[in-house]
Amino acid sequence: MPKHNPATGPNRATRTIAQAITWLDKGFSRVYGAGANPLYHTGPLAIWMLLVAVITGVYLVFFYELSHPFESVAWLQSQPVWGRWIRALHRYSSDGAVVLTTLHVIRMFVQGRRWGPRMMAWLSGGLLLAALLLVGWTGFVMVWDGQGQLIAVAGARLLDSLPLFTEPVGRGFVKPELIGPSFFFINLFLHLALPLAMTGLLWWHTIRLSRPGWFPPRLLMWWSLGALTLLSVAAPPGLAGKADLLGVPSPGEVDLFYNFWLLAGAVVSPGWQMALWVGLWLALMAVPWLSRPWPAARRPESWVDQRHCDGCLQCYLDCPYNAIRMVPPPSEGVGQSPGRQKDHDVAWVETRLCVSCGICSASCSPMVIGPPGRTGRDQWHQAAALAKKAASLDHRPAIAVILCANALSPGERAALTGPDRLGWQVDCSGEIHPQTVAYLLAHGLDGVLVAACPPAGCQNREGSRYLEERLSGRRDPGQKAKVDPLRVDLQWAESGDLPRLKAAMAGFETRLRELESPSKPKRGHP
Amino acid sequence: MMTPSQPKVPWLRWAARLTLTAALLTGLVWVSHTPFGTRPxxxxxxxxxxxxxxxxxVCRDSTPQELASLPPHQRKKKVCKSRLFSYTLRVAVDGTLLADDRLDPPGLSHDRPIYVQKEFALAAGEHRLALELEPDGEDETGVAISGPRPPGYRLYRKITLHPGRVMLVWLDEKQGEFHVMGEESADTP
Known part of the structure; x- marks a missing residue:
């Protein structure tokens, strides 16, 4: 996998997957609403599914007998409400966890959230995925039906292909007398211990986030739980008959979410299978190194001009990645204006944690923090240039269109701008400083339309939400900026939304013309 | 300030939600119960x-160079290593040779037990089985192994295989013979 060349960007396969995800996002947003789009919450939903599996699993384990594993599960299966349905919910929520985790991995990959400060989350995620599949394996073996026997024997063959064991693991499955409670005890221990280990991994996975979203929105939680409960009642999984080590295992059906690896067994030898799966997992773990962009293509981290930091804490509070610390001010003479020793802490960016999202740029009233070229002051200069252009426009109303690079494709961004609509592209809508928008409105622009990702779909977690709060004056420094809400149109946008955005633009222009008419107040703050 | 991109009719939105959820659940059930394998x-x-x-x-004489390189108190005229005998496994069914394998004891010193674990899929019905497990007098390099030769094991008999059933031929080393398990079919009461 080559490193990204800044000239070519991500390769074609990555772009294709990204496009597919964008369309899926859009489709799901239309159905569920952007706020409850499950594709925007794959990580928290996977955790929610695991929690459901843990709660149902704790209940089920009380009925599990190590000396009669199959018989105890069969008894549970014969009890409709408190046996079969709970077991079904345990199974389907576990399946859901695998699906959502896989979608989460793909999503993070195509969004480039896999290297640099996010490497730790990627690596812990890879370990979590492996642990999840192992937990599933032990769970199916616990039942000790045909499927359990099939994967136990096939798994033993994979292990025996490694030159690690002097006594073959598969020897335990040669005849029925060799399998006893001790085997099922070890299996049960792993089935309980691995989820505990996963809790630690989850903590590691989210340690670098300021406000990790452990759970999805409530609507999504209850909707998914209700749907799986209905499914458990309507189509509970059956039992394939007790494992028989003197019979050829033929369960009739398998759960491919966990036991997909059996498919390779029909084609290649256990040794090659092991090489394939271990190789794929190692490749997944190596993604942060293999696919990191060229240094020239990396966006520089934020920095602070500590001489002008007023210590308001807003950037420290806003940073989604815990990358900003408040530190004592530098001593006089070191990065300090002469004779003006500060009596408060100042912001400091821990660059190894900074993903260059630019959200801090918009947090800062004195505009002294942000990635180089994207600070509030840099935006101010760009706004001044736009205002100059707007002054030479004959077309009215004069509109500035601020476009989030993550929300729309380059072609869509180009289609929304033109000679009469002054375009301004930002890396994340969370970096748009409200003072800049106020400046544009005060210097010749009649309106500002912002197209940003829906808050739940923001690639920098909180950028879109902060933008909305700042422009509406509910978050500093938006309260000071006093942006006229009638002259700002904030549109949540995803790729494919061009027709809707064009219609919104037309409606916005009409609204601005009405505001300019003599019968209505020209500007104001209702 | 913002425009939601959802169907404007509430019941249509709920119908779409239910339809999409039902489709996703159908996919979940299908993959969760994928048909796999048939009764052989x-x-x-x-x-x-x-x-x-x-x-x-297995012993050999130390070379003069080896002796010279060691301190006087460590010099031994013979260098010996303990190991197990290798075996040769031959399996023939109805006169057809299915396996003729040399089984070397695992481990760096070839002193770990030999495990035999093999499976052969055969047509259901009656067969003549000839099974021989004989100690091999030579090591991996072809050098003769001196010492008391361990016993070999042999089994010649008719077997009946049933569809989808396993017949286990199990070596009981203590009793020095093969045991056969699973001759009865699954339907046998």
């Missing part, structure tokens, strides 16, 4: 066993 028409002959007999010492 063949039977399986499984060989299994563990052998630890035949521990011998």
């Amino acid at each position: 028409a063949q039977g399986v002959l499984r060989l299994a066993g563990r052998m630890v007999a035949g521990k011998v010492s």
Whole structure:
């Protein structure tokens, strides 16, 4: 996998997957609403599914007998409400966890959230995925039906292909007398211990986030739980008959979410299978190194001009990645204006944690923090240039269109701008400083339309939400900026939304013309 | 300030939600219960066993160079290593040779037990089985192994394989013979 060349960007396969995800996002947003789009919450939903599996699993384990594993599960299966349905919910929520985790991995990959400060989350995620599949394996073996026997024997063959064991693991499955409670005890221990280990991994996975979203929105939680409960009642999984080590295992059906690896067994030898799966997992773990962009293509981290930091804490509070610390001010003479020793802490960016999202740029009233070229002051200069252009426009109303690079494709961004609509592209809508928008409105622009990702779909977690709060004056420094809400149109946008955005633009222009008419107040703050 | 991109009719939105959720759940159930494998028409002959007999010492004379390189108190005229005998496994069914394998004891010193674990899918029905497990008098390099030769094991008999069933031929080293398990079919009461 080559490193990204800044000239070519991500390769074609990555772009294709990204496009597919964008369309899926859009489709799901239309159905569920952007706020409850499950594709925007794959990580928290996977955790929610695991929690459901843990709660149902704790209940089920009380009925599990190590000396009669199959018989105890069969008894549970014969009890409709408190046996079969709970077991079904345990199974389907576990399946859901695998699906959502896989979608989460793909999503993070195509969004480039896999290297640099996010490497730790990627690596812990890879370990979590492996642990999840192992937990599933032990769970199916616990039942000790045909499927359990099939994967136990096939798994033993994979292990025996490694030159690690002097006594073959598969020897335990040669005849029925060799399998006893001790085997099922070890299996049960792993089935309980691995989820505990996963809790630690989850903590590691989210340690670098300021406000990790452990759970999805409530609507999504209850909707998914209700749907799986209905499914458990309507189509509970059956039992394939007790494992028989003197019979050829033929369960009739398998759960491919966990036991997909059996498919390779029909084609290649256990040794090659092991090489394939271990190789794929190692490749997944190596993604942060293999696919990191060229240094020239990396966006520089934020920095602070500590001489002008007023210590308001807003950037420290806003940073989604815990990358900003408040530190004592530098001593006089070191990065300090002469004779003006500060009596408060100042912001400091821990660059190894900074993903260059630019959200801090918009947090800062004195505009002294942000990635180089994207600070509030840099935006101010760009706004001044736009205002100059707007002054030479004959077309009215004069509109500035601020476009989030993550929300729309380059072609869509180009289609929304033109000679009469002054375009301004930002890396994340969370970096748009409200003072800049106020400046544009005060210097010749009649309106500002912002197209940003829906808050739940923001690639920098909180950028879109902060933008909305700042422009509406509910978050500093938006309260000071006093942006006229009638002259700002904030549109949540995803790729494919061009027709809707064009219609919104037309409606916005009409609204601005009405505001300019003599019968209505020209500007104001209702 | 913002425009939601959802169907404007509430019942249509809920209908779409229900339809999409039902489709996703259908996919979940389908993958969760993917048909896999059919009951095989063949039977399986499984060989299994563990052998630890035949521990011998393989010795050779130390070379003058080796002796010179060691301190006087460590010099031994003979260098000996304990190891187990290798075996040769031959399996023939109805006169057809299915396996003719040399089984070397695992481990760097070849002193770990030999495990036999093999499976052969065969047509259901009656077969003549000839099974021989004989100690091999030579090591991996072809050098003769001196020492008392361990016993070999042989089994010649008719077997009946049932569809989808495993017949286990199990080496009991203590009793020095093969045991056969699973001759009865699954339907046998």
